[in-house]
Every structure is written in C-alpha cells, then in structure tokens.
Amino acid sequence: MEYITVRAEGSDQFIEKKSRFIGSCKPVKTEEEALEFIAGLKTKYWDANHNVYAYILREGNIQRFSDDGEPQGTAGIPVIDTMKKSGVTDAVIVATRYFGGILLGGGGLIRAYSHTASIALGAAERVRMKQCLKLGISCSYDSYGRVQAIVPECGGIVDGTEFTDKVTISMHMEPELLEGLMRRLADATAGRAALERAGEEFYPLPVE
Template sequence: MVSYLTILEKGNWEQTIDKSRFISLVFPVKTVEEVNLGLEKARQLYPNARHYVYAYRLYEGKLEKSTDDGEPQGTGGRPVLDVLQFRELWDVLVVVIRYFGGILLGTGGLTRAYGGTARQLLDQLEVSRLVSHTIYEVEAGYNWYETLKYQYRLNNWVTGSEDFSATVKVEVFVRDEERQKFEERLAEFTEREVVCREKGSILRAESVGSRC
C-alpha cells in the first residue's frame, strides 16, 4: 500500500535577518517539470533577488535535490532539504529567496536562516497523508441504499458519485489494506444480492494536521 506525507497547498512566509530579507515558498509538485515551473514562478514573484535556494523531494523514484544557488556550499539548500527529510515530506518543493541586506551572516548564520525560514513556513501548513485506495462500484436495488450507506459510514469507507436509475450505483473508496475486509463484509451482510466491481485505484488525502 502506498502511503506518504505531503503538503497540498501553496504558501509563503518571510523574515528579515540582519537586513537580509528571506522569503520561503512551498509548492506541491509531482514531477521535475512541475519543480521547474515552481522555480520559474518564484523568480517571477520575487525578481532580482540575490539567491533562489531550493530543495525538493519527489515520491516517484524517491528523487530529492537541493541547491545553494551561489551561497557557500551546504549553507542553503541542504538545511532546507533537512527540514523536508525530518518531516518525512514528499512531492514538495520549498524555495527560500534572499534579498541581500549588506551584512554577511557567516556559514552558521546562513544555515540557520535558510533552514529556519523553511521550517517556519511548514509549521503553518496542514500536512496530509496520501494513501492508495481501490475504487469500487457497488450496484444494488433501492431497498439496499440506506443499509449500505450506514455500513460505509460505520467502516469509514468513503463514497463518491451516485447514479440513480433502474438500480443505484455508488462509488466507494477503500484503503488497499481493507480490500478483503470490504469485499467479505459486503458479501456477508447483503447475502451477495449486490454487484461489486473494481474500477481502478486512486491516492486520497487524509489530513494529519501540522507536524511541528
């Protein structure tokens, strides 16, 4: 079963340290192409900055990368990537932009500034867990509709679209780890009077709040 933490919303946060302005942006991403679009957007939103430090992690292929963009090696991108790794976040791009204020911060100061600006932003955002679900279509007579809806709620099986025609067809999203339980339970309490078909799979988001 696929299951990982991510952030599904964009966000920004900034602070000023010794006259340098640090701005952090977060973008949900799935591919390197989307990463590049996010970087382009960051440069458009905040032009003429001295540095565009960034880090990202992509779940597909377990790909992760960071760059210091002209800052001393290991003082920019690495601290941002450390924040993403510590929080176990995937499919996320974080860009930290610096407008230089004329005062040198030193390697320790830069590390704290870039890592801290990324951390402050992520502290304010909701974290979601993406979990693989199997999509079922359950077809039944109208006499089963309310009973089935009750069972879905009782077992935390999420429903989707509904089609009311000669019979009732309802989409049901079931965690992959609960497939056997769902199929057995459905057959048991309906005495096999309903039709259940697999329609594919999907990653669904489940909120886990913030991870400070």
C-alpha cells in the same frame, strides 16, 4: 504501496532580524515541473537577494538543491534536509530571502532556511499517497441509507453517487480494509448489495 508528498501549492513567510523569508512549495512529478516552478518564482521575486531551492523526486530518485549565493551549506542543504526529515517526495521548495541588513551567521541561516522549508511544507499540507482500491457498490433505494453509513465507518471514501433504477456508490479505500467492508455490507443488506472492483489508483490520505 505509498509515499508522502504535499497536497497543493502553498506559501508562507516570516521575518528574522529584518530579513524576509518566503517559503513556497508545490507537488511535482518531474524535474521539468520542478524547474518550471523555480524559474517562475525567480521571476516573481526577481528583486530578492536569494531564491534557494530544493526538490526530491521518486522517479529516478532525484535530489537537487541550490544555495543561490548563500554561504555553502547554509541554505539548500537545510531545505532539503527538512524535506527528508518530513519524508516528503515529489515536491519542490523555493526559499526566497530579502536581506534586511543584519547578518545572521552560519547557524542563523541554517535555522532560518530550515524554518522556511517547514512553513512551506505546512502551507502545502503533507499527505500520504496510497494505492487504493476503486470500488463500486450497487444497492436498492431501501438499502442506500445503511450502505451510505457503512462506507465511512469501514474507512471508505465516497467519490460519487449515481441514482438510476438502483443506487451506485463510487468509492475508494485502502486494500486491507476491504474485507471488513464486505462483511458489513453482507450483514446490512442480507447479501443483496453488489460490490465491484474498478482498478487501483493513488489517493491522498491523512499523514499518520
């Protein structure tokens, strides 16, 4: 089970025929969070001509957008279409425009708002959220060096390491990679490394 969202809040901007466009993006889980982000940017950019927005949420399959005074179909739709094409969900984008005195026309507005959404997504960094296995590996100090090297080689990501009378590595990995890890651990430690499952959780992974 996986989906694509953005890693963190980010923003970027550009100038198009003297109009300044600012794209701001943030990961959100609920409509309340999305609306709070939109309201905050409308306050921050209170003197802007337009604060166009769009958001897509997994929960309830919610999709909303607003042209915020721009000609119908030239602002909110290009923003949400850009989000859809990138596969992003659980995210909100606000595209702010300070009008520079030169009309862009319908096609120009569509291109400008699409680009604003694209740079906002780039600033927030798309990630693939996947349900991964949370694992714990216990091994001796003698085996630690080999085990530590094997985990990333098998696609695992170390979350923490505890040193007591033994070494315990906390990690997560995609479920389909577990079998390969188990084989490598058994070979490297003669079966002495203990591997325990600690549940499942969504983790950010690179977008392929």
